[in-house]
Amino acid sequence: MTELFEPADARDWRLTTAGPDLLTRANAAGLLTSSDVHVATRVGALGGETDPAVLLALALAVRAVRRGSVCVRLAEAQASAGLPEEAGLAWPEPAAWEAAVAASPLTLAGVLRSEHGLLYLDRYHRLERGVCRDLLTRLDEPVPEIDGVALEVTLPLIRDEHLSPEQEMAVRGALGRTTTVLTGGPGTGKTTTVARALVLLAAQAGARGERVSVALAAPTGKAATRLQEAVAGELAGIAAQGPAAAAAVERVGQPQGVTLHRLLGWRPDNSTRFRHDRTNRLKHDVVVVDECSMVELTLMSRLLEAVRPEARLILAGDPQQLTSVGAGAVLKDLVDGLEQHPAAPVAGLTRNFRSEEDIKALATALRVGDADAVLDVLRSGSTQVQLVEAATPEEVEAALREVALAPALAVRAAALEGRAGDAVAQLDLHRLLCAHREGPFGVRHWNQRVEGWLAEDPAAALDLRGPWYAGRPLLVTRNDYALDVYNGEVGVVVRDGTRLRAHIAGSGGLQEFAPGRLDTVETMHASTIHKAQGSQASQVTVLLPDADSQLLTRELFYTAVTRAQHHVRVVGTEAAVRAAVATRAVRATGLTARLAAGARHTDDISGADSGRSAQRG
Numbered sequence: 001m002t003e004l005f006e007p008a009d010a011r012d013w014r015l016t017t018a019g020p021d022l023l024t025r026a027n028a029a030g031l032l033t034s035s036d037v038h039v040a041t042r043v044g045a046l047g048g049e050t051d052p053a054v055l056l057a058l059a060l061a062v063r064a065v066r067r068g069s070v071c072v073r074l075a076e077a078q079a080s081a082g083l084p085e086e087a088g089l090a091w092p093e094p095a096a097w098e099a100a101v102a103a104s105p106l107t108l109a110g111v112l113r114s115e116h117g118l119l120y121l122d123r124y125h126r127l128e129r130g131v132c133r134d135l136l137t138r139l140d141e142p143v144p145e146i147d148g149v150a151l152e153v154t155l156p157l158i159r160d161e162h163l164s165p166e167q168e169m170a171v172r173g174a175l176g177r178t179t180t181v182l183t184g185g186p187g188t189g190k191t192t193t194v195a196r197a198l199v200l201l202a203a204q205a206g207a208r209g210e211r212v213s214v215a216l217a218a219p220t221g222k223a224a225t226r227l228q229e230a231v232a233g234e235l236a237g238i239a240a241q242g243p244a245a246a247a248a249v250e251r252v253g254q255p256q257g258v259t260l261h262r263l264l265g266w267r268p269d270n271s272t273r274f275r276h277d278r279t280n281r282l283k284h285d286v287v288v289v290d291e292c293s294m295v296e297l298t299l300m301s302r303l304l305e306a307v308r309p310e311a312r313l314i315l316a317g318d319p320q321q322l323t324s325v326g327a328g329a330v331l332k333d334l335v336d337g338l339e340q341h342p343a344a345p346v347a348g349l350t351r352n353f354r355s356e357e358d359i360k361a362l363a364t365a366l367r368v369g370d371a372d373a374v375l376d377v378l379r380s381g382s383t384q385v386q387l388v389e390a391a392t393p394e395e396v397e398a399a400l401r402e403v404a405l406a407p408a409l410a411v412r413a414a415a416l417e418g419r420a421g422d423a424v425a426q427l428d429l430h431r432l433l434c435a436h437r438e439g440p441f442g443v444r445h446w447n448q449r450v451e452g453w454l455a456e457d458p459a460a461a462l463d464l465r466g467p468w469y470a471g472r473p474l475l476v477t478r479n480d481y482a483l484d485v486y487n488g489e490v491g492v493v494v495r496d497g498t499r500l501r502a503h504i505a506g507s508g509g510l511q512e513f514a515p516g517r518l519d520t521v522e523t524m525h526a527s528t529i530h531k532a533q534g535s536q537a538s539q540v541t542v543l544l545p546d547a548d549s550q551l552l553t554r555e556l557f558y559t560a561v562t563r564a565q566h567h568v569r570v571v572g573t574e575a576a577v578r579a580a581v582a583t584r585a586v587r588a589t590g591l592t593a594r595l596a597a598g599a600r601h602t603d604d605i606s607g608a609d610s611g612r613s614a615q616r617g
């Protein structure tokens with residue numbers, strides 16, 4: 001994947017004429033945006049650097065972070081840029097380039113940091129080193145001796161309900177160390193395992209005459225609510241076995257699921273600093289964070305600073321999913337980097353207990369990158385997965401109208417009758433997911449199309465003169481602490497007599513608002529795959545963009561299809577399916593190599609897999 005933008009015309013806002021020729025050429029070729037160039041030239045001017053090669057390196061480091069990487073490997077920059085010859089960019093010779101960067105006043109001043117061929121902006125270098133150091137320190141932290149009697153009494157209670165051998169291994173592991181990275185695809189029992197680990201940890205604390213305080217958190221409100229509900233459900237299942245089990249579960253308490261930002265203590269004056277930090281740690285003895293694939297480097301750094309060193313930390317997630325919107329690929333890096341660590345903190349769950357067989361087969365084929373197998377499953381005539389081949393706008397329109405209008409009508413009908421619970425519950429039955437926000441394959445377009453179909457449908461009788469209408473499905477896009485609604489939560493606008501009310505589903509149930517008070521919501525007849533992370537629906541329709549879309553990656557496709565519990569419908573072309581499978585969204589970071597070097601007790605992070613960049617396989 002070349003990751004270039006195509007200037008619309010000579011006045012494209014991403015184009016600039018200010019700056020050294022090398023940078024403006026890289027800008028004109030679509031490699032650097034005007035802001036990359038401006039930041040590099042401005043920082044260069046402030047730091048006394050005029051060498052265009054060094055400024056190009058700095059601009060590429062800025063670009064890397066903008067695109068989700070933490071650093072850039074200069075030696076590979078030319079190859080991964082994929083610029084055509086005609087771009088006329090005179091790439092510096094790598095060895096001389098690295099030497100110039102090393103000798104630059106920007107490096108001497110600490111603005112740029114080079115390490116084993118990886119070039120970082122100082123902030124990201126500090127964050128990465130901090131995450132690595134905090135994690136490795138945590139892994140060396142001793143844990144209280146295990147009380148054998150309490151363990152023998154509690155293990156049968158959590159085994160009885162259900163616990164596979166790999167889950168039991170993970171649970172025992174969580175008991176024996178401060179930090180556990182629990183990985184697995186959807187339905188592999190991560191929450192089940194977390195709930196059981198909580199029961200064991202609470203029993204151990206009980207044997208020491210203590211009580212545990214548990215925090216459950218996730219990057220989005222929806223994921224936090226799901227975590228809370230799933231843990232509560234599992235605990236209730238264990239408790240139902242009898243008085244001894246109920247007593248063991250009672251020790252865990254009833255932990256609330258909260259967003260990670262809320263757990264850490266959001267501050268109105270600062271978006272990357274929190275009330276809880278190294279000087280004001282979280283009081284909890286056990287901190288569980290789910291959907292960690294969505295946690296960016298900055299947030300992981302703040303989390304590790306805030307958790308007491310002796311507290312238990314369980315980081316759960318699926319490293320195959322899309323990485324965080326912000327820079328870093330932390331969960332994946334932890335899994336790869338800690339693989340060889342003597343404390344063996346990574347516990348992988350592989351058996352899927354929930355999904356339908358063909359959805360599992362599709363997810364497996366995607367994980368291993370076998371495009372033929374993906375297409376075979378999609379075309380197998382299964383009742384669970386299906387490829388609706390649609391190449392032209394008319395074919396896509398027909399395919400989506402068939403699947404998206406009926407759910408929208410059902411939501412509208414419930415909302416008109418004031419049945420808020422039913423209307424919101426409908427949203428879990430079907431989700432239409434797009435890769436893009438804009439354009440013919442984008443969320444904005446399909447939200448408008450569904451609204452248009454509703455307006456045309458006599459059953460819906462929708463008047464589209466205002467943005468608020470009964471049956472408008474809502475997706476919360478940002479945390480609003482004043483209203484207590486959180487990113488990822490969903491809701492519906494419902495008629496209440498003569499007025500409209502917005503009902504949002506949060507961890508405490510439905511909350512009702514005057515629609516005008518909500519300014520962090522968007523319409524959700526369709527949503528992006530990114531925004532659907534951390535949620536699931538019974539049926540999912542995935543609209544694939546054109547095969548040459550820069551957003552189309554295996555991770556994106558995998559994340560989309562694994563949102564489905566019972567049925568996945570993929571709308572697109574064979575070429576798009578193949579392009580998705582062939583394209584990896586790999587980010588350049590040094591964390592894997594850093595962690596692996598830490599595990600080997602060396603400072604050498606020149607591991608072969610550090611500083612990877614996006615590639616089309």
Ligand SMILES: Nc1ncnc2c1ncn2[C@@H]1O[C@H](COP(=O)(O)OP(=O)(O)OP(=O)(O)O)[C@@H](O)[C@H]1O
Nearest residue numbers: 162163164185186187188189190191192230353354
């Ligand atoms: N060992 C097991 N035997 C039978 N059923 C199990 C087992 N482990 C988990 N399950 C069931 O499988 C389903 C999925 O488990 P769980 O919700 O814990 O998975 P998960 O990995 O957290 O999924 P997701 O990330 O998609 O929420 C649940 O219904 C759970 O009760």
